[in-house]
Each structure stands twice: as structure tokens, then as C-alpha cells.
Amino acid sequence: MKKEYWDVTDEQVIEKTGKPIAFWxxxxxxxxxxxxxxxxxxxxxxxxxxxxxxxxxxxxTLFLKNNGK
Structure with missing residues (x-):
């Protein structure tokens, strides 16, 4: 899996989900x-x-990468 898949910005996540990465x-x-x-x-x-x-x-994927999975 390419790193770009989970290497996203708050801006991108807010645009697509309405909430920042920290919220998710x-x-x-x-x-x-x-x-x-x-x-x-x-x-x-x-x-x-x-x-x-x-x-x-x-x-x-971002969550699991940051939480040891």
C-alpha cells in the first residue's frame, strides 16, 4: 500500500468528511x-x-498505522 493512501492533511479530511483528523x-x-x-x-x-x-x-488505515497495527 502506498504511503500517500494514509498520508492526508486535515484540509483534505475536512473537505471530504466535515471533521478534522483529530476528531476521527x-x-x-x-x-x-x-x-x-x-x-x-x-x-x-x-x-x-x-x-x-x-x-x-x-x-x-491512518488510525491503525498510528496505533501499532
Whole structure:
């Protein structure tokens, strides 16, 4: 997987999701995303927060990269 996939800016994330990266990282931490399968996390973002699939996957990957997975 190319680094560019998860190497995104706050500007990009806000434009596509309406919230900054910090918001999503905290949301995923509260969801205990590090203990779940990535597909579960992506589905959570899509279903509960209406995050587009590409950005749900990007945020999930970013979170897991930053949290030792």
C-alpha cells in the first residue's frame, strides 16, 4: 500500500468528511478500533458517520498505522 493512501492533511479530511483528523482519531479510539478488524471499522465509519468508503478506509488505515497495527 502506498504511503500517500494514509498520508492526508486535515484540509483534505475536512473537505471530504466535515471533521478534522483529530476528531476521527478520537472517535476510532472510543470505538476501540485497534481491537477490531479493519472492515468492521470501515463499516462503522460508513454506517454511523456517513463517511464515504474511500475516506473510511483511509482514516482506518491512518488510525491503525498510528496505533501499532
Amino acid at each position: 482519531m478520537e472517535t476510532l479510539k472510543e470505538f476501540h478500533a485497534a481491537d477490531k478488524k479493519s472492515n468492521e471499522v470501515v463499516a462503522f465509519l460508513q454506517e454511523m458517520h456517513a463517511v464515504p468508503r474511500y475516506w473510511a478506509r483511509t482514516l482506518t
